[in-house]
Amino acid sequence: MDIIVAEKIHKKFKLKQGQQVNNNGVISDEIEVLHGFDLKIKKGEFLVLVGPSGSGKSVFLDLVGGLSSPTSGVVYLDDKPVEAPSAKTGYVFQQYALFPWRSALSNIEFGLETRGVPKEERVKIGRELLSLFGLSDFEDRFPYQLSGGMQQRVAIARALATKPEVLLMDEPFAALDAQTREILQNELIRIWEGTDTTVIFVTHSIDEAVFLADRVAVVTARPGRIKDIIEIDLPRPRNGDIRSSSEFAANRHKVWGALKAEVNKAQQDWKLAPVFSE
């Protein structure tokens, strides 16, 4: 069963006054980020989006999250068009986006507050999640007192607090160092494997994509659409050891094969950019 269906999505952004972009020789003051983007996501699956920079992966997450609307086309969540942020989705950002004036526990309570959950219940849920991420001793700490890895754990806990059916993760580990990143990948997969949450995860790291995903969707260079979907046939539950297996390498190779041409195309685009601007 598909929980999310995106049909013929187009998304254009108007550039600021005086700015222009060259789309294959056509000068325009609009930039098209998604062009005919179709994607179906199954309930409970872990779908990873990979694609070159600027291919509209994050824009697609915003559409699913109801934070922005498509220029044309529809995104369905549980068969209903997404028009505003839904109680069924949770969002994790690359920049953590924790509220610096709230403690770790209070950050996790935020989404529950807006849903009118009573204080006692909020604290109970918050503490459970903190302990799930090994942060029980840090509930009263403010974000500036936590490391990047801890902050992102709190941010994931905050998104999970409302028990979302769909978790949107926009390069959540990109700002972390390599070791912390791997540890958090392991934690995420451990926690996710015990739930039936659907995850849409954006990353630039192929290793990360292969390790986490049920399916990896490769997005083309801008304007983005789905180029290829690769099933990752690694067994679950997965742990860190799987990264060094030959199956892992084979999957990695498949994803990179689909992605390579798009990355090159995007690079060409950037290389030509100064020429256009003259």
Add this chain to the structure above:
Amino acid sequence: MSEELAVQTEGRQKTQVVDFSAYVKSVTPFVEGLKKWSSGIPLVLLFFAVWEALPRLGIIDPLFLPAFSTTIQTLFDLALSGKLLLHVLVSLQRAAAGFGLALLFAVPLGFLMGWYNKFERYTDLFVQSLRNVSTFALLPIFLLLLGLGESSKIAIIFYGASWQLLMNTISGVKSVDPIYIKAAKSMGVSDWELFKKVILPASIPSIVIGARLGAKIALMVVIAAEMIGAKSGLGFFIQNAQFNFMVPEMYAGILTLAILGLMVNYLLVWFEKKTTSWKGEIGSSILG
């Protein structure tokens, strides 16, 4: 038996250690702050010494600049008689009233101007025009329109203190990181919740700085207003002493003003730290 005793002692020692470290933790920042603060004392003492020496050595006529010790003596006499306190309280009361009104007016207006671009478009020119007229230049107008009573003084203080508060509230609202707004919206906040739980706390640091500057301006304006048209207050006291050639009293009044300003500043710095403790320390000490 002895084992039991050992355990007991150990237990007691432990508690003591914990208590002590907690005590040290709570006191250390204050002591550190005091240490940093005290490094500023020698220069002040040097200033007082020069002040003492100049009239005593006959470099400046003591009639125009009484020695520091004379001034301090006068200050003590005035303080003991209760005369000075009355003037200080009157000035503080006026400053507080004007500043309070400025808070009630400028902060809500700042939120409106910072959040609603359209509202700002219609009001900005008017606000900027008013803001750039010197408060002191307007003093006579306030006196003409509102008379010599309390209202004219409170009004001019309100006017002077409002702008910094307004500007800081606007910039506070405008500089809220969009990622916080995005995060809050992704969790389904209503507009009111977005304001109360994100915009307001995120702009507090900027508003508090505006309040600090506004309070300083209020203190400055109250003295000026009292010098022009008042029968009480520290500004009146200093002006009156000057007119009646009570030179030591005049200097004592000015010294009081300095002490008052210093105290208000420390109070506001403390308040700023208190309200923005979630930002973490950026160098400076508890005493600012």
